[in-house]
Amino acid sequence: MARQQPADLMRDFAYPLPMSVLCELLGVPVPDRDHFHGWVQARMSDDPARMMAAAPSLLGYLHQLVEAKRRTPAADLLTDLVHASDDDGRLSPQELVAMTFLLLVAGHETTVNLIGNGTLALLRHPDQLAALRADPSLMPSAIEEFLRYEGPLNTASLRYTTEPIDIGGVTIPRHDLVSVALASANRDDAHFPDATRLDVTRTPTGHLAFGHGIHYCVGAPLARLEGRIAFTALLDRFPEIHLACDEGDLRWRGTMFRELQALPVRFSATP
Ligand code: HEM
Known part of the structure; x- marks a missing residue:
């Protein structure tokens, strides 16, 4: 990222870091990573044709990778999942590949957006950026505040009601579709005073960025760790960092992900 000015923080920092972490975690060999x-990027693209074309290649590769781990077990998560499937029978062969696919979808784009949206939030609020630089011990609460203020996901996956349910004076009938607006709940003044204000010193307990209940994000501790490492490195390496376009020129992808298409930045870098 430091090699060019302006850099696109999404392309040059936010995307590669979680992808490398997932490859390490699953045990994707280095020569295959590109x-x-x-x-994975094509699979997440806004272009349906590109997305459809990538699916068979990615699934084919995941099948091959599973076979490779079966032949040569290694110290990685995919080997453990193969073991859970072959030896313990806890995952069918199809579930094994589906679980790997889910880890990729759930673990990549979300963490990318934590880094992208958190950085934009800081660039838009120089006082908060200065406060975080002045007191790095605020980093854990700042990460929670980024997740609350502009979280990586607008909504959770869709739910269906199994029985009628009353929420906020509205009855949702049985067998109806429910979309849970995580981003809206995270700006609820009744729970977070002055909710539209970014405040890296608040401890925003009870935010819904990682969901809630039985499907609560299994990767939350990893995502928090990646966030802490990413923002600490970013602030250390770039003593000055600014937006390199008008705010009005920033574009968001229109999906369940709250995701910037690009985040052009200028900076001064330490060697
Ligand atoms: C900042 C980053 C992340 C955010 C904001 C996030 C958010 C979420 C949310 C909201 C859910 C619940 C979805 C629902 O109930 O409909 C979820 C589930 C899940 N997440 Fe994450 N996630 C992040 C990172 C990760 C990472 C790094 C991994 C794994 C490497 C991961 C793996 C999963 C999985 C497997 C589930 C499904 C859990 C289940 O259904 O029981 N996530 N995540």
Whole structure:
């Protein structure tokens, strides 16, 4: 990222970091990573044709990778999942590949957006950026505040009601579709005083960025750790960092993800 001015923080920092972490975690061999990264990105693209074309390649690769781990077990999560499937029978072969796919979808784009949205929030609020630089012990609460203030996901996955339910004076009938607006709940003044204000010193307990209940994000501790490492490195390496476009020129992808298409930045870098 430091090699060019302006840099696109999404392309040059936010995307590669979680992808490398997932490859390490799953045990994707280094020579395969560029291909793998390309398929995952295409799979997440806004272009349906590109997205459809990538699916068979990615699934084909995941099947091959599972076979490779079966032949040569290694100290990685995919080997453990193969073990859970072959030896313990806890995952069918299809579930094994589906779970790997889910980890990729759930673990990549979300963490990318934590880094992108958190950085934009700081660039838009120089006082908060200065406060965080002045007191790095605020980092854990700042990460929670980024997740609350502009979280990576607008909504959770869709739910269906199994019985009628009353929420806020509205009855949702049985067998109806429910979309849970995580981003809206996270700006609820009744729970977070002055909720539209970014405040890296608040401790925003009870935010819904990682969901709630039985499907609460299994990767939350990893995402928090990646966030802490990413923002600490970013602030250390770049003593000055600014937006390199008008705020009005920033574009968001229109999906369940709250995701910037690009985040152009200028900076001064330490060697
Ligand atoms: C900042 C980053 C992340 C955010 C904001 C996030 C958010 C969420 C949310 C909201 C859910 C619940 C969805 C629902 O109930 O409909 C979820 C579930 C899940 N997340 Fe994350 N996630 C993040 C990072 C990760 C990472 C790094 C991994 C794994 C490497 C991961 C794996 C999963 C999985 C497997 C589930 C499904 C859990 C289940 O259904 O029981 N997530 N995540």
